[in-house]
Amino acid sequence: MQFDDDLNACAAAVERGDPDRFRAAMAAPVPARRVLFPIYAFNLEVARAPYVTQEPMIAQMRLQWWADALDEIASGGMVRRHEVATPLALAVGPEGAELLRPAVEARRRDADGSDPADAEDLEAYLSDTGGTLMWAAARALGSAREARVRALGTHLGFANYLLAVPELLRRNRQPFPDMSPGAIGAAVRSRLPLRADPDLAERPDAGARVAELSAWRVPAILARAARDPQAVLDGRLGGSEAGARLSLMLTAAGLRRLP
Template sequence: MTFEACAGIVERGDPDRFLAVMAAPVAARRVLFPIYAFNVEVARAPWVTEEPMIAEMRLQWWRDALEEMASGGTVRRHEVTLPLADMVDGDGARALDRLVAARRWDVYKDGFEDAEHFNEYLDATAGELMWQGARALGAVNREDVLRFGRAAGLARYLAAVAALEEKGRVPLLDGRESAIAELAREALNNIARPVPNNAAFLEAWQAEPILRQIAKEPWRVAQGTVGLSPFRAKLRLLRWS
């Protein structure tokens, strides 16, 4: 139940964040890998079963684990829970519960209720994840980090739309190309990295060029062809780190 186990989970389940963490200083890796491993485990919980009740139980297990961390009591043994408990304080554990609760949307096939619901989902997942990583590494301006994380999360989300549709989900409120391009343009207004710099921001290394790609060629979202070439992606990560 070690840092190395968390790194392996991220490498297998979230390779882009794995590359970002490996570009960070060693001390930051020990903070970020448990947080990102937690995110991998929670994000995949709704997808490992077709039974909503079982998926809900899996998410509740993580909510109960976070409550144990927040209360300062004995934390259930798991290859992620114990390293995570060493990296987040009570406030962090309670905040991450918001992320788990938001993932309940992934269990079902209903669409988002409205734009507020969609933005709340991005805030609670991508935004909160980035904030807790950045906070654990010393960041203090929550709103700037949440805004940046939400924009980066939108880039990832739009890249996943075609896969979500294949799974029977309704991922967008408005799937017209003009509406998708507008989402990307709005997010570009929030994509500047907060200052001072923080290793948790590295996870957004591809966000800006992907959003620019979508704003220019929104048809890529439906076709599932959003993304950078491996060479361009790695070059950008080198420049960011």
């Protein structure tokens, strides 16, 4: 009963704070949601920790709380009672907790207000956040396709980063070393087409296919950003609600057709 209450709390938090991943989880098979919702709720907690306070020290303390929680899960011993940390322990286990450490450490730069120094620095941040999260989810679902999943998760991290640019600017951050539309467009086009990424040539297994549902909006977001880089700065990448829902429906239908 307590686990079900925790799972519902995780799902509700993801629905409020990360609606795209909530929809992806709801499109997944029901048993997979018991894994996905705690992982996505954890991500929500660490992603927003730097932004719920204007005090960097308090933000770092919030992140340290999660680092300590991962330590407890990784040790295989007692885990603190918390509506996200407790089901997360069951979802990922000790090895999965170790995998999630970079997702916490990467957010420390957000807490400090640090901007990416160059393209390589940004790529490392996206890999540690988006790539780590998707791989932790896929692994917990039984996947062995680490290179593929991490690559797609990093692309998802980039797409979400593009969506966040206007809010980051509002907070006096500089999301890209060069904020000109031309430079942003070049950064987007360097990822296209996604199928050219050699890591994505590997065929996904069942666990990867479920975890990869969270990337359902990536092609459309990148395509729009490539056509109109100014839309990144203006916050016009979201697209229509109807189009977004259709995209997820088609992605989920493809999942069910595959063996």
